[in-house]
Amino acid sequence: MLSRNRGLLNQFLRYFCVGGIAALVDWSLFYVLYLKLGYHYIAAAAGSFVLSVIVNFFLGREFVFKNQCKFNANIEALSILALNTTGLLLDLVLIFLAIELGDIYPMTAKIGATGLVFIWNFSLRRWWLYSC
Template identity: 35%
Template sequence: MRIVRYFFVGGTAALVDFTIFSLLVKGLHQPWFEAALISFVFASTTNYLLATRFVFRSGARFNRRYHEFAAVLLVSLTGLGINQIVLWLVIEQFHLDPLIAKIIGTGVVFFWNYNVRKHFVFRMKS
């Protein structure tokens, strides 16, 4: 079942994201905004590599080399924007800990990524 495999792939990427974010924010005392950008890049790369290996068939809809990468990049950048908005809301407006904000943001972006990748990026050609 694809959603179950994506859950494990997304969980691995989320672990990468959360670990790097935590290290930067709590360990190295970096601002949450920059830490989220850096950790998201690593997590998105992990997600793409694992998802195209275990969940989606790479090249199913687009030329893998160019269009698929551009589509995944667009989805990831949108996910980054969603993540940053959630972090801003939870940290700056609700005054919660950045790690709690990161968990919430990661959950929201997980569903965004799965649905857009399933229905747009890796949808089989008709």
């Protein structure tokens, strides 16, 4: 158990930095799509999330996980796509619930959902995808 969690804090901090960059991309694009261009919050959230996943994939692969399992790039990309598709659905559900049931401002809902999905994505990458 200890060897499996070795370097967890270091890896989490690197993922936090990479995730922070991806979150800024996500929030900035959401802001532009929703508040400036008038897209529905669900469409804006989906579009911004997809771009942030691309940023997160490349930065995370290079600086956090470094393809430590030596996956074929296509297998790794498909695995990340599956993981992030569930992350996207979680993001959209959380935003919807926060706005429709909690009457929370959309930008605030987006930021809150990002935090929860960040934990989801890191956990699945660390203990499922890169558990080799």
